[in-house]
Amino acid sequence: MSKPYALELKGITKVFGSIVANKDVDMSVKRGEILAILGENGSGKTTLMNMVSGIYFPDEGKIFVDGKEVVIRSPKDAFDYKIGMIHQHFKLVDVFTATENIVLGINDGEKFNIKEAQKKVKEITDRYGFQIDLNKKIYEMSVSEKQTVEIIKVLYRGADILILDEPTAVLTPQETQKLFVVLRNMRADNKTVVIITHKLHEVLAISDRVSIMRKGKYIDTVITAEATEQSLTEAMVGEKVSLNIERKEPENLQERLVIKDLSVTAHDGKQLLKDVCFTAYGGEILGIAGISGSGQKELLESVAGLQRADKGASIIYFDPEGNEVQLVGKTPKAIRNLGIALSFVPEDRLGMGLVGNMDIIDNMMLRSYKKGKTEFLDRKQPRALAEEIIESLEVVTPSATTPVRRLSGGNVQKVLVGREISLNPRVLMVAYPVRGLDINSSYMIYNLISKQKDQGVSIIFVGEDLDVLIELCDRIMVINSGEITGIVDGKSAKKEELGLLMTKSTHEIEGDEEVAEDAK
Amino acid sequence: MFSSSVIITFLQRAVIQGIPLLYGSTGEILTEKSGNLNLGIPGIMYMGGIGGVIGAFLYENSLASKADANAFLAICIPLFSTILFSFLAGLLYCFLTVTLRANQNVTGLALTTFGVGFGNFFGASLVKLTKAEVPSVALTTTSAFFTKKLPFAANLGWFGKIFLSYGFLAYAAIVIAIVVAIFLTKTRGGLHLRAVGENPATADAAGINVNRSKYLATCIGSVIAGLGGLYYVMDYANGVWSNEGFGDRGWLAIALVIFAVWRPNFAIPGSIVFGGLYIIYLFIPGVSLRSQELFKMLPYVVTIIVLIMVSIRKKKENQPPASLGLSYFREDR
């Protein structure tokens, strides 16, 4: 080992409150190398890299750049060590041009001359093969162009070590290919590239080595050429952990929701859901597994009437009398009145479901305040409901009149899920209901959901933790880039199988199926 | 219909009316580009005005004889006190809204209440000191230095009247507006400042000191606006301060910011248009006294129309700075 690593981490630990985000993580990457960091959502990849780029400061551990120990306290410190990170959320000024954004904040002591700066930027774009109009304003740009600006911004500041956080999440396959060309050019230019991802085929396509993380811990680093999708998946999902969640056999299953040919196309033409077909039964929990951003949100929102489905979609709901009701084209309110509840826990927790500055009682009324003929609100029932939820779900709060904003994340989630269940829905859709919760609260939510199932409610559960999905759900449907890649039985499901369905590119899976059919 | 001399006089008067507005709006544009909506500008202009009056008053009273007045001191002392007063007002606004993150609308309005009261109070106090019979202070000696025109302007006919017949502060207003326009569009500092007003989180991430930018832009903006008050008293009003004399020109300056779609170079012709609209009733024959009041409504109506058009057309470049009116707080974790 004559040449030191470009970047080396030793024993990095970071704790947020009671949650250990990173525990004793080691990692290293050389010059002229592309390292992929692979892991499921919440495995601590981004937190780790945020410590390298100066967003967080590690609680324990050391960082070395070119063999020398360094202290990185701010993004500026990181830049001094020529480390630049491209985050998932772009930090760009909308009304500025690409060049203006690229040179923003740089004070090199020379006379400010946007034309000269542009020439320098042009050199970079030519060297690495970026395709971009530098005079275009950000607000006119596509997501991929914005990402390009972010990358050039980092290079313009002279970064030698580039960290990209899920760069392909927002790109089309063609744009991904272009990005990979650029990254390979950088490698050839002796730069160091770290790419955070959970897409196996991309890891195999672009990286030289792969470091795998699971639940905040470093697992292993392997040479990409020696790895297969199978071996990486196994390392990523790990051994199955038994959770002992009670699961009763579903009884007298009845069709509740029949979804056919559901596609959703975004404004920019990106296909968010593609020909989704499935049936959900009353008295069963249907789990939805998938890398986050694969179309889970769009799927639930389409059912709830919040997302416009493309033409030709059909979502049939069977009411208690057995009549078929077409949900496509109905308003969110009408769908809700049919007994279809959506409890979506968005990233910021206080998203559309709750109003942070209102107290628990008023949040209980959010969906029901219009009840009654008078112009006045009836707080009696919401108050009783709030108190019931506080007691039965053990919500930690000074009182029912405390603004929801002041509760901790877990308690906010209990309030939200509790309210949705209180409406006695016939279909209950929950997304990430235990995100950020401790073990006990999580089990409380699982029990709540199981109870609903016993009462004959049809439950659609979007989750992240495969162990939970396998133990809680009767069936697990896997969604991958907006397409359903498989529906497996909960009792016989294997983590590796789910992991593969979640991460393999859909086209490869189609190919596999063809091969399988040919074999027959 | 109009003789050329009427048109020339009209233009000249429009410019004179427009200059205080130009100062106010140039200052406010610079301020708003940093994301601060300073509704204290009317108060700051009052404070700038009374600052000049106090400076001039002290200077004139220190003279044994009016003939001893020296051009340099007569200009510099009022100028200095104007700058000082308006700078302090801007500093107070910044301390409350940037450091203490108070609501900008409320702070601005409180500053206007304070500033107008401050101006009127000290104005009235000076009137009392002079024991004058009319409720105003006249500082004609000092004012004479401010209103001094180019000696040959009078010999140049219409050209001299339209272009060369103003005191130096009028030209300074135009120069300052141009300088601010160039600063905002052509310099690194301007780019950084605009980034702060558009997206402070991005500016912060790029290593720009957001609070420092806001303080600098707002305090310098306040000083520029304060100069509008000085021009009004010393040049427009020939050194005569009377309470409420400045009127609602401060609000008109804020209107001009919108009319100029946040561009100081547009504010230069804009201020002349506003000045013209403000006095046009004097030049239209047969306008009754009552209709004059309706004519005075014109600048505001025109501003409202511009505001609506801008919002309908939704052209990104013509919108107010995206974070205008919002405090910036970097969440620490």
Add this chain to the structure above:
Amino acid sequence: MQNEKKVREPLFHIAKRPAIAWHKAWGIRALSILAALIFAGIVAMALTGENPLAIYATMIKGCFSSERRIWMLLQTLVMLLCVSLAVTPAFKMHFWNIGAEGQVLIGGLATAACMIYFGDKLPPWLLIIVMVICSMAAGAIWALIPAIFKAKFNTNETLFTLMMNYVGIQLVSYFVIVWENPKGSGHVGVINQVSQAGWLPTIGNQKYMLSVIVVLALTVFMYIYLKYSKHGYELTVVGESENTARYIGVNVNKVIIRTMLLSGAICGIAGLLLVGGTDHTISTTTAGGRGFTAIMVSWLAKFNPLYMIATSFLLAFFERGASEISTIFHLDQAFSDIISGIILFFIIGSEFFINYQIKFTKPAKEVK
């Protein structure tokens, strides 16, 4: 190596407070008012040369020393409170209506127009009904215009309502000249001085009693409206998050327009009370800056109508008290604006200490 690693931590940093007990919050506000009083006392002392206690005594005397003064204070208080109540629903919806000044004026203008044109044509009871309707409608229309553009095109309401004030002022200037009495005076003079047509009734022989009663009723109404009505609930949700509002099926545009109509109509009532009840005349200063002060009153009271009684009392007290000081010590009336400004700066600044806390960095543990 060890030296290099020493982390330069700032001495303190600022963090958002998660929650603050109500008594602490009001304690901070009380302290800020006390500090403001002391500072204002020092300013007054510097200008008058009196000792501060004498100055405070003068202020209290100016407000409470006679029945007439108490009524004057009450009138100042309730009119300010009335306009504050008007702007509150809009603010709670996060619609920055700073056009109350114009809305009050237009309400007053409509009242004056009714008094002048119908004074001798309608029976007194009908005239007053017409005045009530016209003033409320006029104020509402003035508020409606920016609201429509906000709802349809998201036009900046702060700047729009601000401009509408001056259109309103000029409109009043126009009518002041139309209605001049005597001609050439530039004033409208007392309207219907002889017939007293359209003068709102005095209750219990007290000129200001009617305003007090009406505004108290409005306070109760607004408190209930915001806290217990479905409308109040909807506008709160719209203010907190338009997306959530749409999600639960609220028609956001309708709520914006409805709320601004209410806001404007109450401003109209303020105009009615001022012109029909107490002034019996109109000028461009009829609203007297209350439209702007009201914004601060409402904001300081956290948009709670009951707290607004306290905040408007505070500002009314300083206005009357400072005005008494200026009379006694021969200072200009503008003195009260300076004092109000100082008080406001202190209270505005104190909010910081309620919402944020300064955390001092503990010295790092010694590494052994």
